[in-house]
Amino acid sequence: MTDQKALPTGIDTSVAHSARMYDYWLGGSNNFEADRELGRAFELAIPGIRTMARENRRFLGRAIRQMAGEAGIRQFLDIGAGVPAPGDTPSVTELAAPGSRVVCVDNDPIVQAHARAVMEAAPGGGTVYVQADLRRPEELLAHPGVAGHLDFDRPVGLLLVAVLMLLKDQDRPWATVAALLDALPPGSEVALTHPSQDFDPRAMREVVEAAARGQMTLVPRTRAQVEEFFGGWELLEPGVVPVMAWRPEEEPTDPRAAYYWAGVARKKG
Numbered sequence: 001m002t003d004q005k006a007l008p009t010g011i012d013t014s015v016a017h018s019a020r021m022y023d024y025w026l027g028g029s030n031n032f033e034a035d036r037e038l039g040r041a042f043e044l045a046i047p048g049i050r051t052m053a054r055e056n057r058r059f060l061g062r063a064i065r066q067m068a069g070e071a072g073i074r075q076f077l078d079i080g081a082g083v084p085a086p087g088d089t090p091s092v093t094e095l096a097a098p099g100s101r102v103v104c105v106d107n108d109p110i111v112q113a114h115a116r117a118v119m120e121a122a123p124g125g126g127t128v129y130v131q132a133d134l135r136r137p138e139e140l141l142a143h144p145g146v147a148g149h150l151d152f153d154r155p156v157g158l159l160l161v162a163v164l165m166l167l168k169d170q171d172r173p174w175a176t177v178a179a180l181l182d183a184l185p186p187g188s189e190v191a192l193t194h195p196s197q198d199f200d201p202r203a204m205r206e207v208v209e210a211a212a213r214g215q216m217t218l219v220p221r222t223r224a225q226v227e228e229f230f231g232g233w234e235l236l237e238p239g240v241v242p243v244m245a246w247r248p249e250e251e252p253t254d255p256r257a258a259y260y261w262a263g264v265a266r267k268k269g
């Protein structure tokens with residue numbers, strides 16, 4: 001649990017934030033009572049929510065290792081990155097592709113506050129944190145922390161893990177992702193995950209209702225809708241599959257248990 005007195009001003013801890021709820025499910029320490037309360041409500045609707053958070057983080061690691069290994073990518077743009085924690089993009093790239101440039105984007109000020117503390121404790125390195133909104137992709141790409149840190153003439157690994165469901169259809173999520181994909185050169189790859197009603201419609205309905213009670217948007221989408229995000233890029237094997245089934249290190253007992261679709265695709269030259 002974070003000590004409220006240690007927080008910079010301007011951070012509202014009385015309203016649940018997805019970044020902090022996610023931190024709670026992952027067993028982290030950057031969360032408050034409002035986050036834990038809504039987090040527990042989600043857990044009642046979907047007892048496997050911690051599994052989902054953990055499996056998304058694991059997928060993130062596998063996707064980065066694929067990008068760094070097979071594709072030789074050394075620049076990563078993680079949008080909706082969440083609070084710094086073990087298993088996140090900076091820590092995975094440090095092992096899989098040391099010396100990489102990493103930009104972590106999130107619109108939640110709690111992420112920036114925590115990231116600042118981490119950067120002050122360990123300055124240097126190739127990671128920058130940027131506060132920007134996925135719903136405004138042109139602005140996000142032009143942000144000096146993004147445009148000044150990444151070379152858009154060289155392949156970029158774009159990570160959109162467990163974030164697109166927080167965009168309503170009115171936010172035009174497909175056009176948003178298309179704008180990001182258009183900005184990247186051939187050889188770039190995108191990894192994304194998305195919760196879906198395709199696995200257990202009732203459980204997903206309950207989680208959407210729990211989210212709405214917490215004034216949070218959560219839009220599950222079908223496999224076909226998730227596939228559309230890849231915009232014609234070449235889907236790597238095994239395609240869009242349940243998150244636990246995307247190149248697992250160990251064969252999962254029930255790969256559909258995490259209710260998320262996942263995939264990685266490459267922009268061809």
Ligand SMILES: C[S@@+](CC[C@H](N)C(=O)[O-])C[C@H]1O[C@@H](n2cnc3c(N)ncnc32)[C@H](O)[C@@H]1O
Binds near residue numbers: 020060105107
């Ligand atoms: C469920 S967490 C996922 C964290 C991380 N991607 C992972 O899978 O381990 C979603 C993150 O997206 C952030 N987020 C939500 N809406 C956003 C937006 N419009 N722009 C940027 N970040 C956003 C939240 O603050 C939160 O940190």
